[in-house]
Amino acid sequence: MTALLDASGVSVAFSGILALDDVSVSVQAGERVGLIGPNGAGKTTLFNCLLGILRPDSGRVTLNGVDVGGWPVHRRARAGMGRTFQRVELFSDTTVREHLLIAERVRNGTGAFWKDLVGLGRPRPEEVAASEEVLELLGIAELAAKPVESLSLGQSRLVEVGRALMTGPQILLLDEPSSGLDRDETQALAATLRAVQDSKGYAVLLVEHDVSLVADFTERAYVLDSGALIAGGATGDVLADPAVRRAYLGSFEVS
Amino acid sequence: MSGAAGFFEDLFRGLLQGTPPGAVYALIALGFVLTYKTSGVFNLAFGAQAYISAAMYFKTHTLWGWPKWAALVVSAFVLAPLIGLVLERLIFRHLRTASAVSKLVVAIGLSVALPELFNQAARFTAVAGRQISGIMPDGAGVFYDPFGVYRFNRDELAMMAVALIATLLLAALFRFTMIGLAMRAVVESPRMTGLSGINADRVSAVAWALSSTFAGLAGVLIAPRFNSLISTEFFMLVVIAVAAAAVGKLVSLPRALLGGLGLGWFIAVFNTFLPRWSGDHTWLRPFQENLTPSLPFVVLFAVLVLWRAIGREREASDPLSGVDPPPPALAALERHPKLTLFTRLFGVGFIAVVGSVVWFRAGVLWMHLVTTAVIMSVIYLSVTVITGMAGQISLCQGTFAAIGGFTIFQMADRFNLSVLAAALLGAGVAAAVGAVLSLPVLRLGGVWLAIATLAFAFFFDAVMVKFSWVGGGTTALLTGTRVPRPLVGPVDFASDRAFLVLAVVVLVIVSIVVIQLREGTVGRTLTALRGSEVAAASIGISAARARIVAFAMSAAIAGLGGALLSMHQQNVNYSTNFGPVNALFWLVIVVALGARTVEGAIQAGAAFALFEPLILKGDLLAWILRGEDHLPGLFPMSGSWRLVLFGLMAIQFARHPEGLVEHGKRRASARINQWLEAER
Incomplete structure (x- = not known):
């Protein structure tokens, strides 16, 4: 079975420093996958490679088996890659x-x-209806006119x-959705995200700092540290992995 | 003399000759980079500041007979830094978190307003034929010839010496003083600098005073090279500085210095050799005659287009930029239906009254003015498209309009084509030029796009207009670029009334097109791009494609408007109507009154044509007061006050990008909304 989104052997160097070293990740259709790692691990770099903001020095990125390496951001978006931003980017x-x-x-x-x-360019009734439906789903219908x-x-x-x-x-890439939110807000967001994902059935790749959100929300997780993939597998197993805990929590002992 | 030895001697002479102006370019480029680095302002008003110092020097020394040193001290070391401090304190300090584009618009507004403000305040008028003299006693008459190939006069030596001393002082300041260190820190992150206990305001004030002094010095030093003191010459000076600074990507002071010197050398060497080549190749001749004055613009354009890395840098590299508060929300767009109905009725009534007064009562002059207002509204709708909808600053709208005018002139002159068909063709040609121009500069965006369009406007002005297949060449010099009025079946638009009707019809059609685009997919795509380019890409919007459409559309509207204006005046009148500096004022007036809406463009068109005769001459006030005469002493006011007024209004762009009048309207309608709600 071909993966929905697949990156294999991706390497990126910034003026000699290896930001990503031969990293491979893949996401199957409808799956919830997490990508975690400490600051500076290369999460954002990998994210940018998947989306086409950055061209990797080597490696392949495929979407539904098609090599999208040369595609610009907007073409990948049209092919089914949606995303959110760590620092909110709305149309003012x-x-x-x-x-x-x-x-x-x-x-x-x-x-x-x-x-x-x-004069055919104005919003059509079915478009407005579609937008209402999504707002309804996210529970923010009352904000529509704000x-x-x-x-x-x-x-x-x-x-x-x-x-x-x-x-x-087909896949939604979430870039640190919890950043700037407190715990209650994060949990509320996670609940909404899960509910929406259940009903729509798209795949999710969650790049996150907050381990509890990843533990709650994802089925599978990858861990990056210093540009290299140090673990990958079912989220529970990954988070229990001693190597991961070392990378995350530093050298002090966890009782 | 052998060929090779002669060649090297000429080359050497060219380099020596280019050094003094190069030194001044370097001086102003250094000042430019200093402001850009410390406050993020792309200060196009630098030319205006240089002009003011030069004019002050002229006034004190030449007109009042002060000694040269006193005039120099007052104009370059007192007035210039003072202006810098005032601008920083009153305007730019409050804009530190504004986007680079809005700061650019503010600077453009200042570059329009400042020279006229000085002229009016100091009652200064350029004296034709009286050149400003250099800063050295007998500076133009005493020569030194150190190498035996080129004779420097004293003023030129002074230029080089001043530039050298200023550069060394600046380097020492950066290297050895606390304030220099603080300046370097502020460049990286003003907020971080503030956190570590440095007063960022003081640092930026010092930087502004310093860079403004550089501008003032450069103005005084370069002024003897101009035939008379005109502010537009000094505006070109700042474009040269941008070209020099662009060599150092606007951030490197040493490279800006080299860029300035290099431009001086390049121009002088080019001047030496091109005449010889064009002796052998006649097709080079129009370039030879015209390229030299436009070399800085060609260099600038080439740097922007060819240097892949430029413009890629992220605008906000400040690690703490995330803590900025979001921009204030615009006033509510939603209106009470009653209010909408009322304003529509009022609008229709107003137009009906004005229309019938003009139709039945207006004489030739007022017919002419109203027609001009209508046509300028059409042209200003092109600014609505590119600036209001796409959020880009284009400074070559005058060029697009001129293309429309020249197309009619050429078609009528050579092929006897129907004038209306030629006008549409002109719009098409302008659209094609706009689309082609947008291709190389697409990836730039923001400030760089604005500068590239400015370079293009100056290039067109210096080179293209001189070609006979554009501006008519020598025949146009003799007979002017005459344009006939259209004749459609029985209707002869040579009659001013008929032509006014035609202009109104075009305005209505173009307005409808703009509204349809704004409400439709194109407008929404552009709104998204204006709001956030990365987010727009993330939902599949191609910025390149949307921008080509916006540019082509805007150019087509400007071309159509330019064609109409040429028909109206029955002449293209390129330099009075469409020069690069005119286009600056167009941007300023539209941005001041409202770039987002069709009404804004129409208000701007009316203001352009009618503000001077109605307000500044005092006619309106006299009519209201029923006075016998205009108020003596106050009226008539000089027409240049409109440059001051709208230039200063454009400063508000940073806070109210929807335009000052539009902002006022929205606030008022929000208040009336509340009141109507409360009534219920």
Whole structure:
């Protein structure tokens, strides 16, 4: 069975320093996978390689068996890779609903220019309905008409998720969704994410610092340390691995 | 003389000749980099600051007869740093967290407003034919010839000496003093510097005073090379500085220094050799005649386009930039239906009254002014598309408009093509040029894109216009670039009334197109890109494609507007209508009044054509007061006050990117909304 998203033998060096050393990860359709590691382990670098923001020096990235190595970010996004951002990136000066409508239109908009001129470019009822459905699913329907600048961080994360969902992703890459949130907020976010994933069935790759969120949410996990993959497998086993605990917690003993 | 020896002697002479201006370019480039590094401001107002110092020097020395040293001290060492301190304290200190593009717009506003503000405040007018004299006694008359190939005069030696001393002092400051160290720290992260107990405000004030002194010095030193003191010459000076600074990617002081010197050398050597080659190759001649003044722009454009790494750097590299508060939310866009109905009725009524007054009562002059207002509104809609919708700053809208005008001129002159068809063709040509221009600069974005368009505008101005297949060449010099009015069936638009109707029809059509695009997929895609480019890519938006569409669309609208304006004036009038500096004012006035909406563009068009005759001449006030005469003493005011007013209004762009008038309207409508809600 070909993996949905597969990276094999990815290496990246920044001016001589090896940020990723022959790293291979893969995600199957519908699966929830975690990617953890201490600061500076290369998580973000790997994430950027998968999304096409960074070109690896060597190695292959495939989506559904197709080599996407040369594809720019937006083409990979159209092929089914959605994402969220660690530092929230929303379209300023728009409302929550407009956000989702933009994403929906990108997915199914063709011949935009001429359609716009004759007035076919305005939001269609079925598009609005689709956006309502996603907002409903995320539990933020009451925020639809709010400008995004007025949202809290947790709400902004949900809007990012909603925006990604509107593109109909096969895999959603979440970049440290817990950063900046307290424990309650993180748990609420995790619950929403799981509920939405259950109903939509896309795969998730979660890059995370917060081990408890990974333990809660993922089935399988990879651990990066200093640019190398030091463990991979079922999340429970991985987190129990002494090598992982050493990498994560430093040299002091855990009783 | 053998060929090789002669060649090297000429080369050496060229290098020597290029050193004094190169030294001044280096000086201003250093100042430019210093401001950019310490406050992130791409200070295009540097040219204006240099102009003010030069004008002050001229006024005190030449007009008032002060001794040279006193004039130099007052203009370059007192006035220049003072201006820098005032700008920093009043404006840029509050913009430290604003985006680079909004700071650029603020600087453009200042570059339009400052020279005129000085001229009005100091009652300064350039005296034609009286050149400013250099800073040395008898500077232009005493020569030294150290190498036996080129004779430096005293002023040139002074230029080199001043630049050398200033550079050494700057290097010493950075190396040996606390404030220099603090400056280097502020560059990395103003917030981090603040956390470690350094007063970032003081550091940035010092940097501004210092760099403004450099600008003032450069202005005084370079001024004798210009025929008369005109602020636009000094604006070109800052473009040269940008070219020099771009060689060092805007951050390296030593490279900016080399870039400045290198430009001086390059231009002088080019000047020496190109005339000989073009003796053998006649097709080189138009380039030879025109390329030299535009060399800095060519260099700048080439650096931007060819240097792959430039513009890639992330704008916010400050590790603490994440702690910035988010930008303030714009005032509510939602309106009460009653309010919408009321404003629409008011708008229709207003247009009906104004329209009928113009139609039945207006004389030739007012017909002309109103038509100009309508046509400028069309042109300004092109700014709405590129700046309001796409969030990009284009400084070559005048060039696109000129392409529209020149297309009609050429088509009517050579092929006798129908004028309206030629206007559409002009819009098409402008769109094609816009699309082609956007290809190499696509990956730039932001400030770099603005600078590339500026370089293109100056290049077009210096080189392209001179070609006979563009600007008409020598025949145009004799007869002007004449453009006929269209004649469609029985309707002859030579009548001013008929032409006004045509202009209004075009404005309505273009407005509808812009609104349709803004509400449709194109507009939403551009909104997304303006909001966050990475997020837009993450949902599958191709920034390159969207920008090509925006650029082509904007260029087409500008081309159509330019064609209309040429028809209206029955002449292209390139330099009065479409020069690069005109386009700067266009951007400023649209941004000041509202770049996001169609009404904003129309207000800007009206302000462009009517502000001076209505307000500045005092006609409106006199009419309201029913006075016999305009208020004596105050009116008529100089037309350049509009440059000051709108230039200063554009400063607000950083805080209110939707435009000051639009901002006021939104706030007012929010208040009325509340009131209407409360009534219920």
